Amino acid sequence: MIQKIxxxxxxxxxxxxxxxEADVARDLTTGDFKIHYNEAGRLDAPVLxxxxxGGPGATGWSNYAPNIEALSRSFRVIAPDLPGWGASSxxxxxxxxxxxxxxxxxxxxxIREAGFVGNSMGGHTSLRMAIERPDRITHLVTMGAPxxxxxxxxxxxxxxxxxxxxxxxxxxxSPEAMxxxxxxxVYDVERFATPELCAQRSEAASRxxxxxxxxxxxxxxxxxxxxADLSKVSTIKAPALLIHGRDDRVVSFExxxxxxxxxxxxxxxxxxxxxxxxxxxxxxxxxxxxxxFVSHD
Numbered sequence: 001m002i003q004k005i006x007x008x009x010x011x012x013x014x015x016x017x018x019x020x021e022a023d024v025a026r027d028l029t030t031g032d033f034k035i036h037y038n039e040a041g042r043l044d045a046p047v048l049x050x051x052x053x054g055g056p057g058a059t060g061w062s063n064y065a066p067n068i069e070a071l072s073r074s075f076r077v078i079a080p081d082l083p084g085w086g087a088s089s090x091x092x093x094x095x096x097x098x099x100x101x102x103x104x105x106x107x108x109x110x111i112r113e114a115g116f117v118g119n120s121m122g123g124h125t126s127l128r129m130a131i132e133r134p135d136r137i138t139h140l141v142t143m144g145a146p147x148x149x150x151x152x153x154x155x156x157x158x159x160x161x162x163x164x165x166x167x168x169x170x171x172x173x174s175p176e177a178m179x180x181x182x183x184x185x186v187y188d189v190e191r192f193a194t195p196e197l198c199a200q201r202s203e204a205a206s207r208x209x210x211x212x213x214x215x216x217x218x219x220x221x222x223x224x225x226x227x228a229d230l231s232k233v234s235t236i237k238a239p240a241l242l243i244h245g246r247d248d249r250v251v252s253f254e255x256x257x258x259x260x261x262x263x264x265x266x267x268x269x270x271x272x273x274x275x276x277x278x279x280x281x282x283x284x285x286x287x288x289x290x291x292x293f294v295s296h297d
Contacts (some may be wrong), residue, residue: 019069031104033089034088035080036080036088037081038080040076041072047076048117049079049102050064051118051122051123052121056173057204060081061086066287067286067290070287071287080105082125083098087208094218099125116130117279117290118141123143127140127233134238138294140236140238141242141293142240147255162184162276165184166181166222168180174202175195175199175202179195185250185275186276187273192280243256245274245278245281247273250275265297271285
């Protein structure tokens with residue numbers, strides 16, 4: 001059969017689509033940014049925008065490679081490298097607002113509204129989108145989203161162990177440092193913290209050292225330049241699915257419980273034996289959850 005896998009190309013495939021990044025890679029220039037992004041799915045399908053996290057070497061593809069293909073069967077999937085990461089333009093984190101970049105991307109692609117899926121920093125940006133630009137978002141899905149710079153309830157003061165290791169990676173992105181990063185991000189270290197993945201992550205970070213230097217300059221605030229106004233969480237109208245790994249050592253799962261208690265139309269899904277990268281460690285479950293939630297809520 002013929003399935004649409006990108007904005008302007010098709011491929012004859014069987015029941016499965018074997019995507020590689022080159023299949024779905026796109027670039028565009030908005031008023032303020034050059035943005036690299038991945039796109040798959042039918043142009044007339046509901047849109048999902050997948051926002052990656054803020055770790056060194058993060059990109060739309062590296063955060064969502066096991067998800068783009070499956071989700072594109074039901075949705076038009078857009079997974080950008082946010083400015084300041086990957087192959088997108090350099091930014092000054094003292095003045096940059098990711099909401100501006102996301103809305104400029106949507107406008108350039110003639111997308112009025114979309115469901116937002118965000119991991120970690122991308123989850124926080126999606127949360128801000130639901131609070132500050134509610135007319136642009138239909139559904140909110142977060143995985144391990146931070147909502148403040150201090151832990152909730154039972155956590156010790158100061159940054160978590162995972163945040164500290166992630167910050168070290170902005171100045172040391174050797175394969176050894178990336179192994180420490182991957183190990184802190186996942187529960188199943190033996191399966192996911194492979195030498196190949198750590199080398200790949202190191203190579204990706206090394207391609208744009210100016211991105212990491214720009215983030216390191218604004219420590220300890222890091223790559224989240226503007227924090228959501230938590231007093232407005234209860235005003236969110238979009239239906240929300242809050243996914244969190246029970247074993248997340250970067251962002252405590254209490255943050256998702258807080259959001260579930262305060263966002264009126266929300267539900268929390270806590271996964272045991274899962275770290276900060278739920279969409280990678282439990283990709284099949286994650287894909288099913290998102291497809292069912294966005295299709296039926």
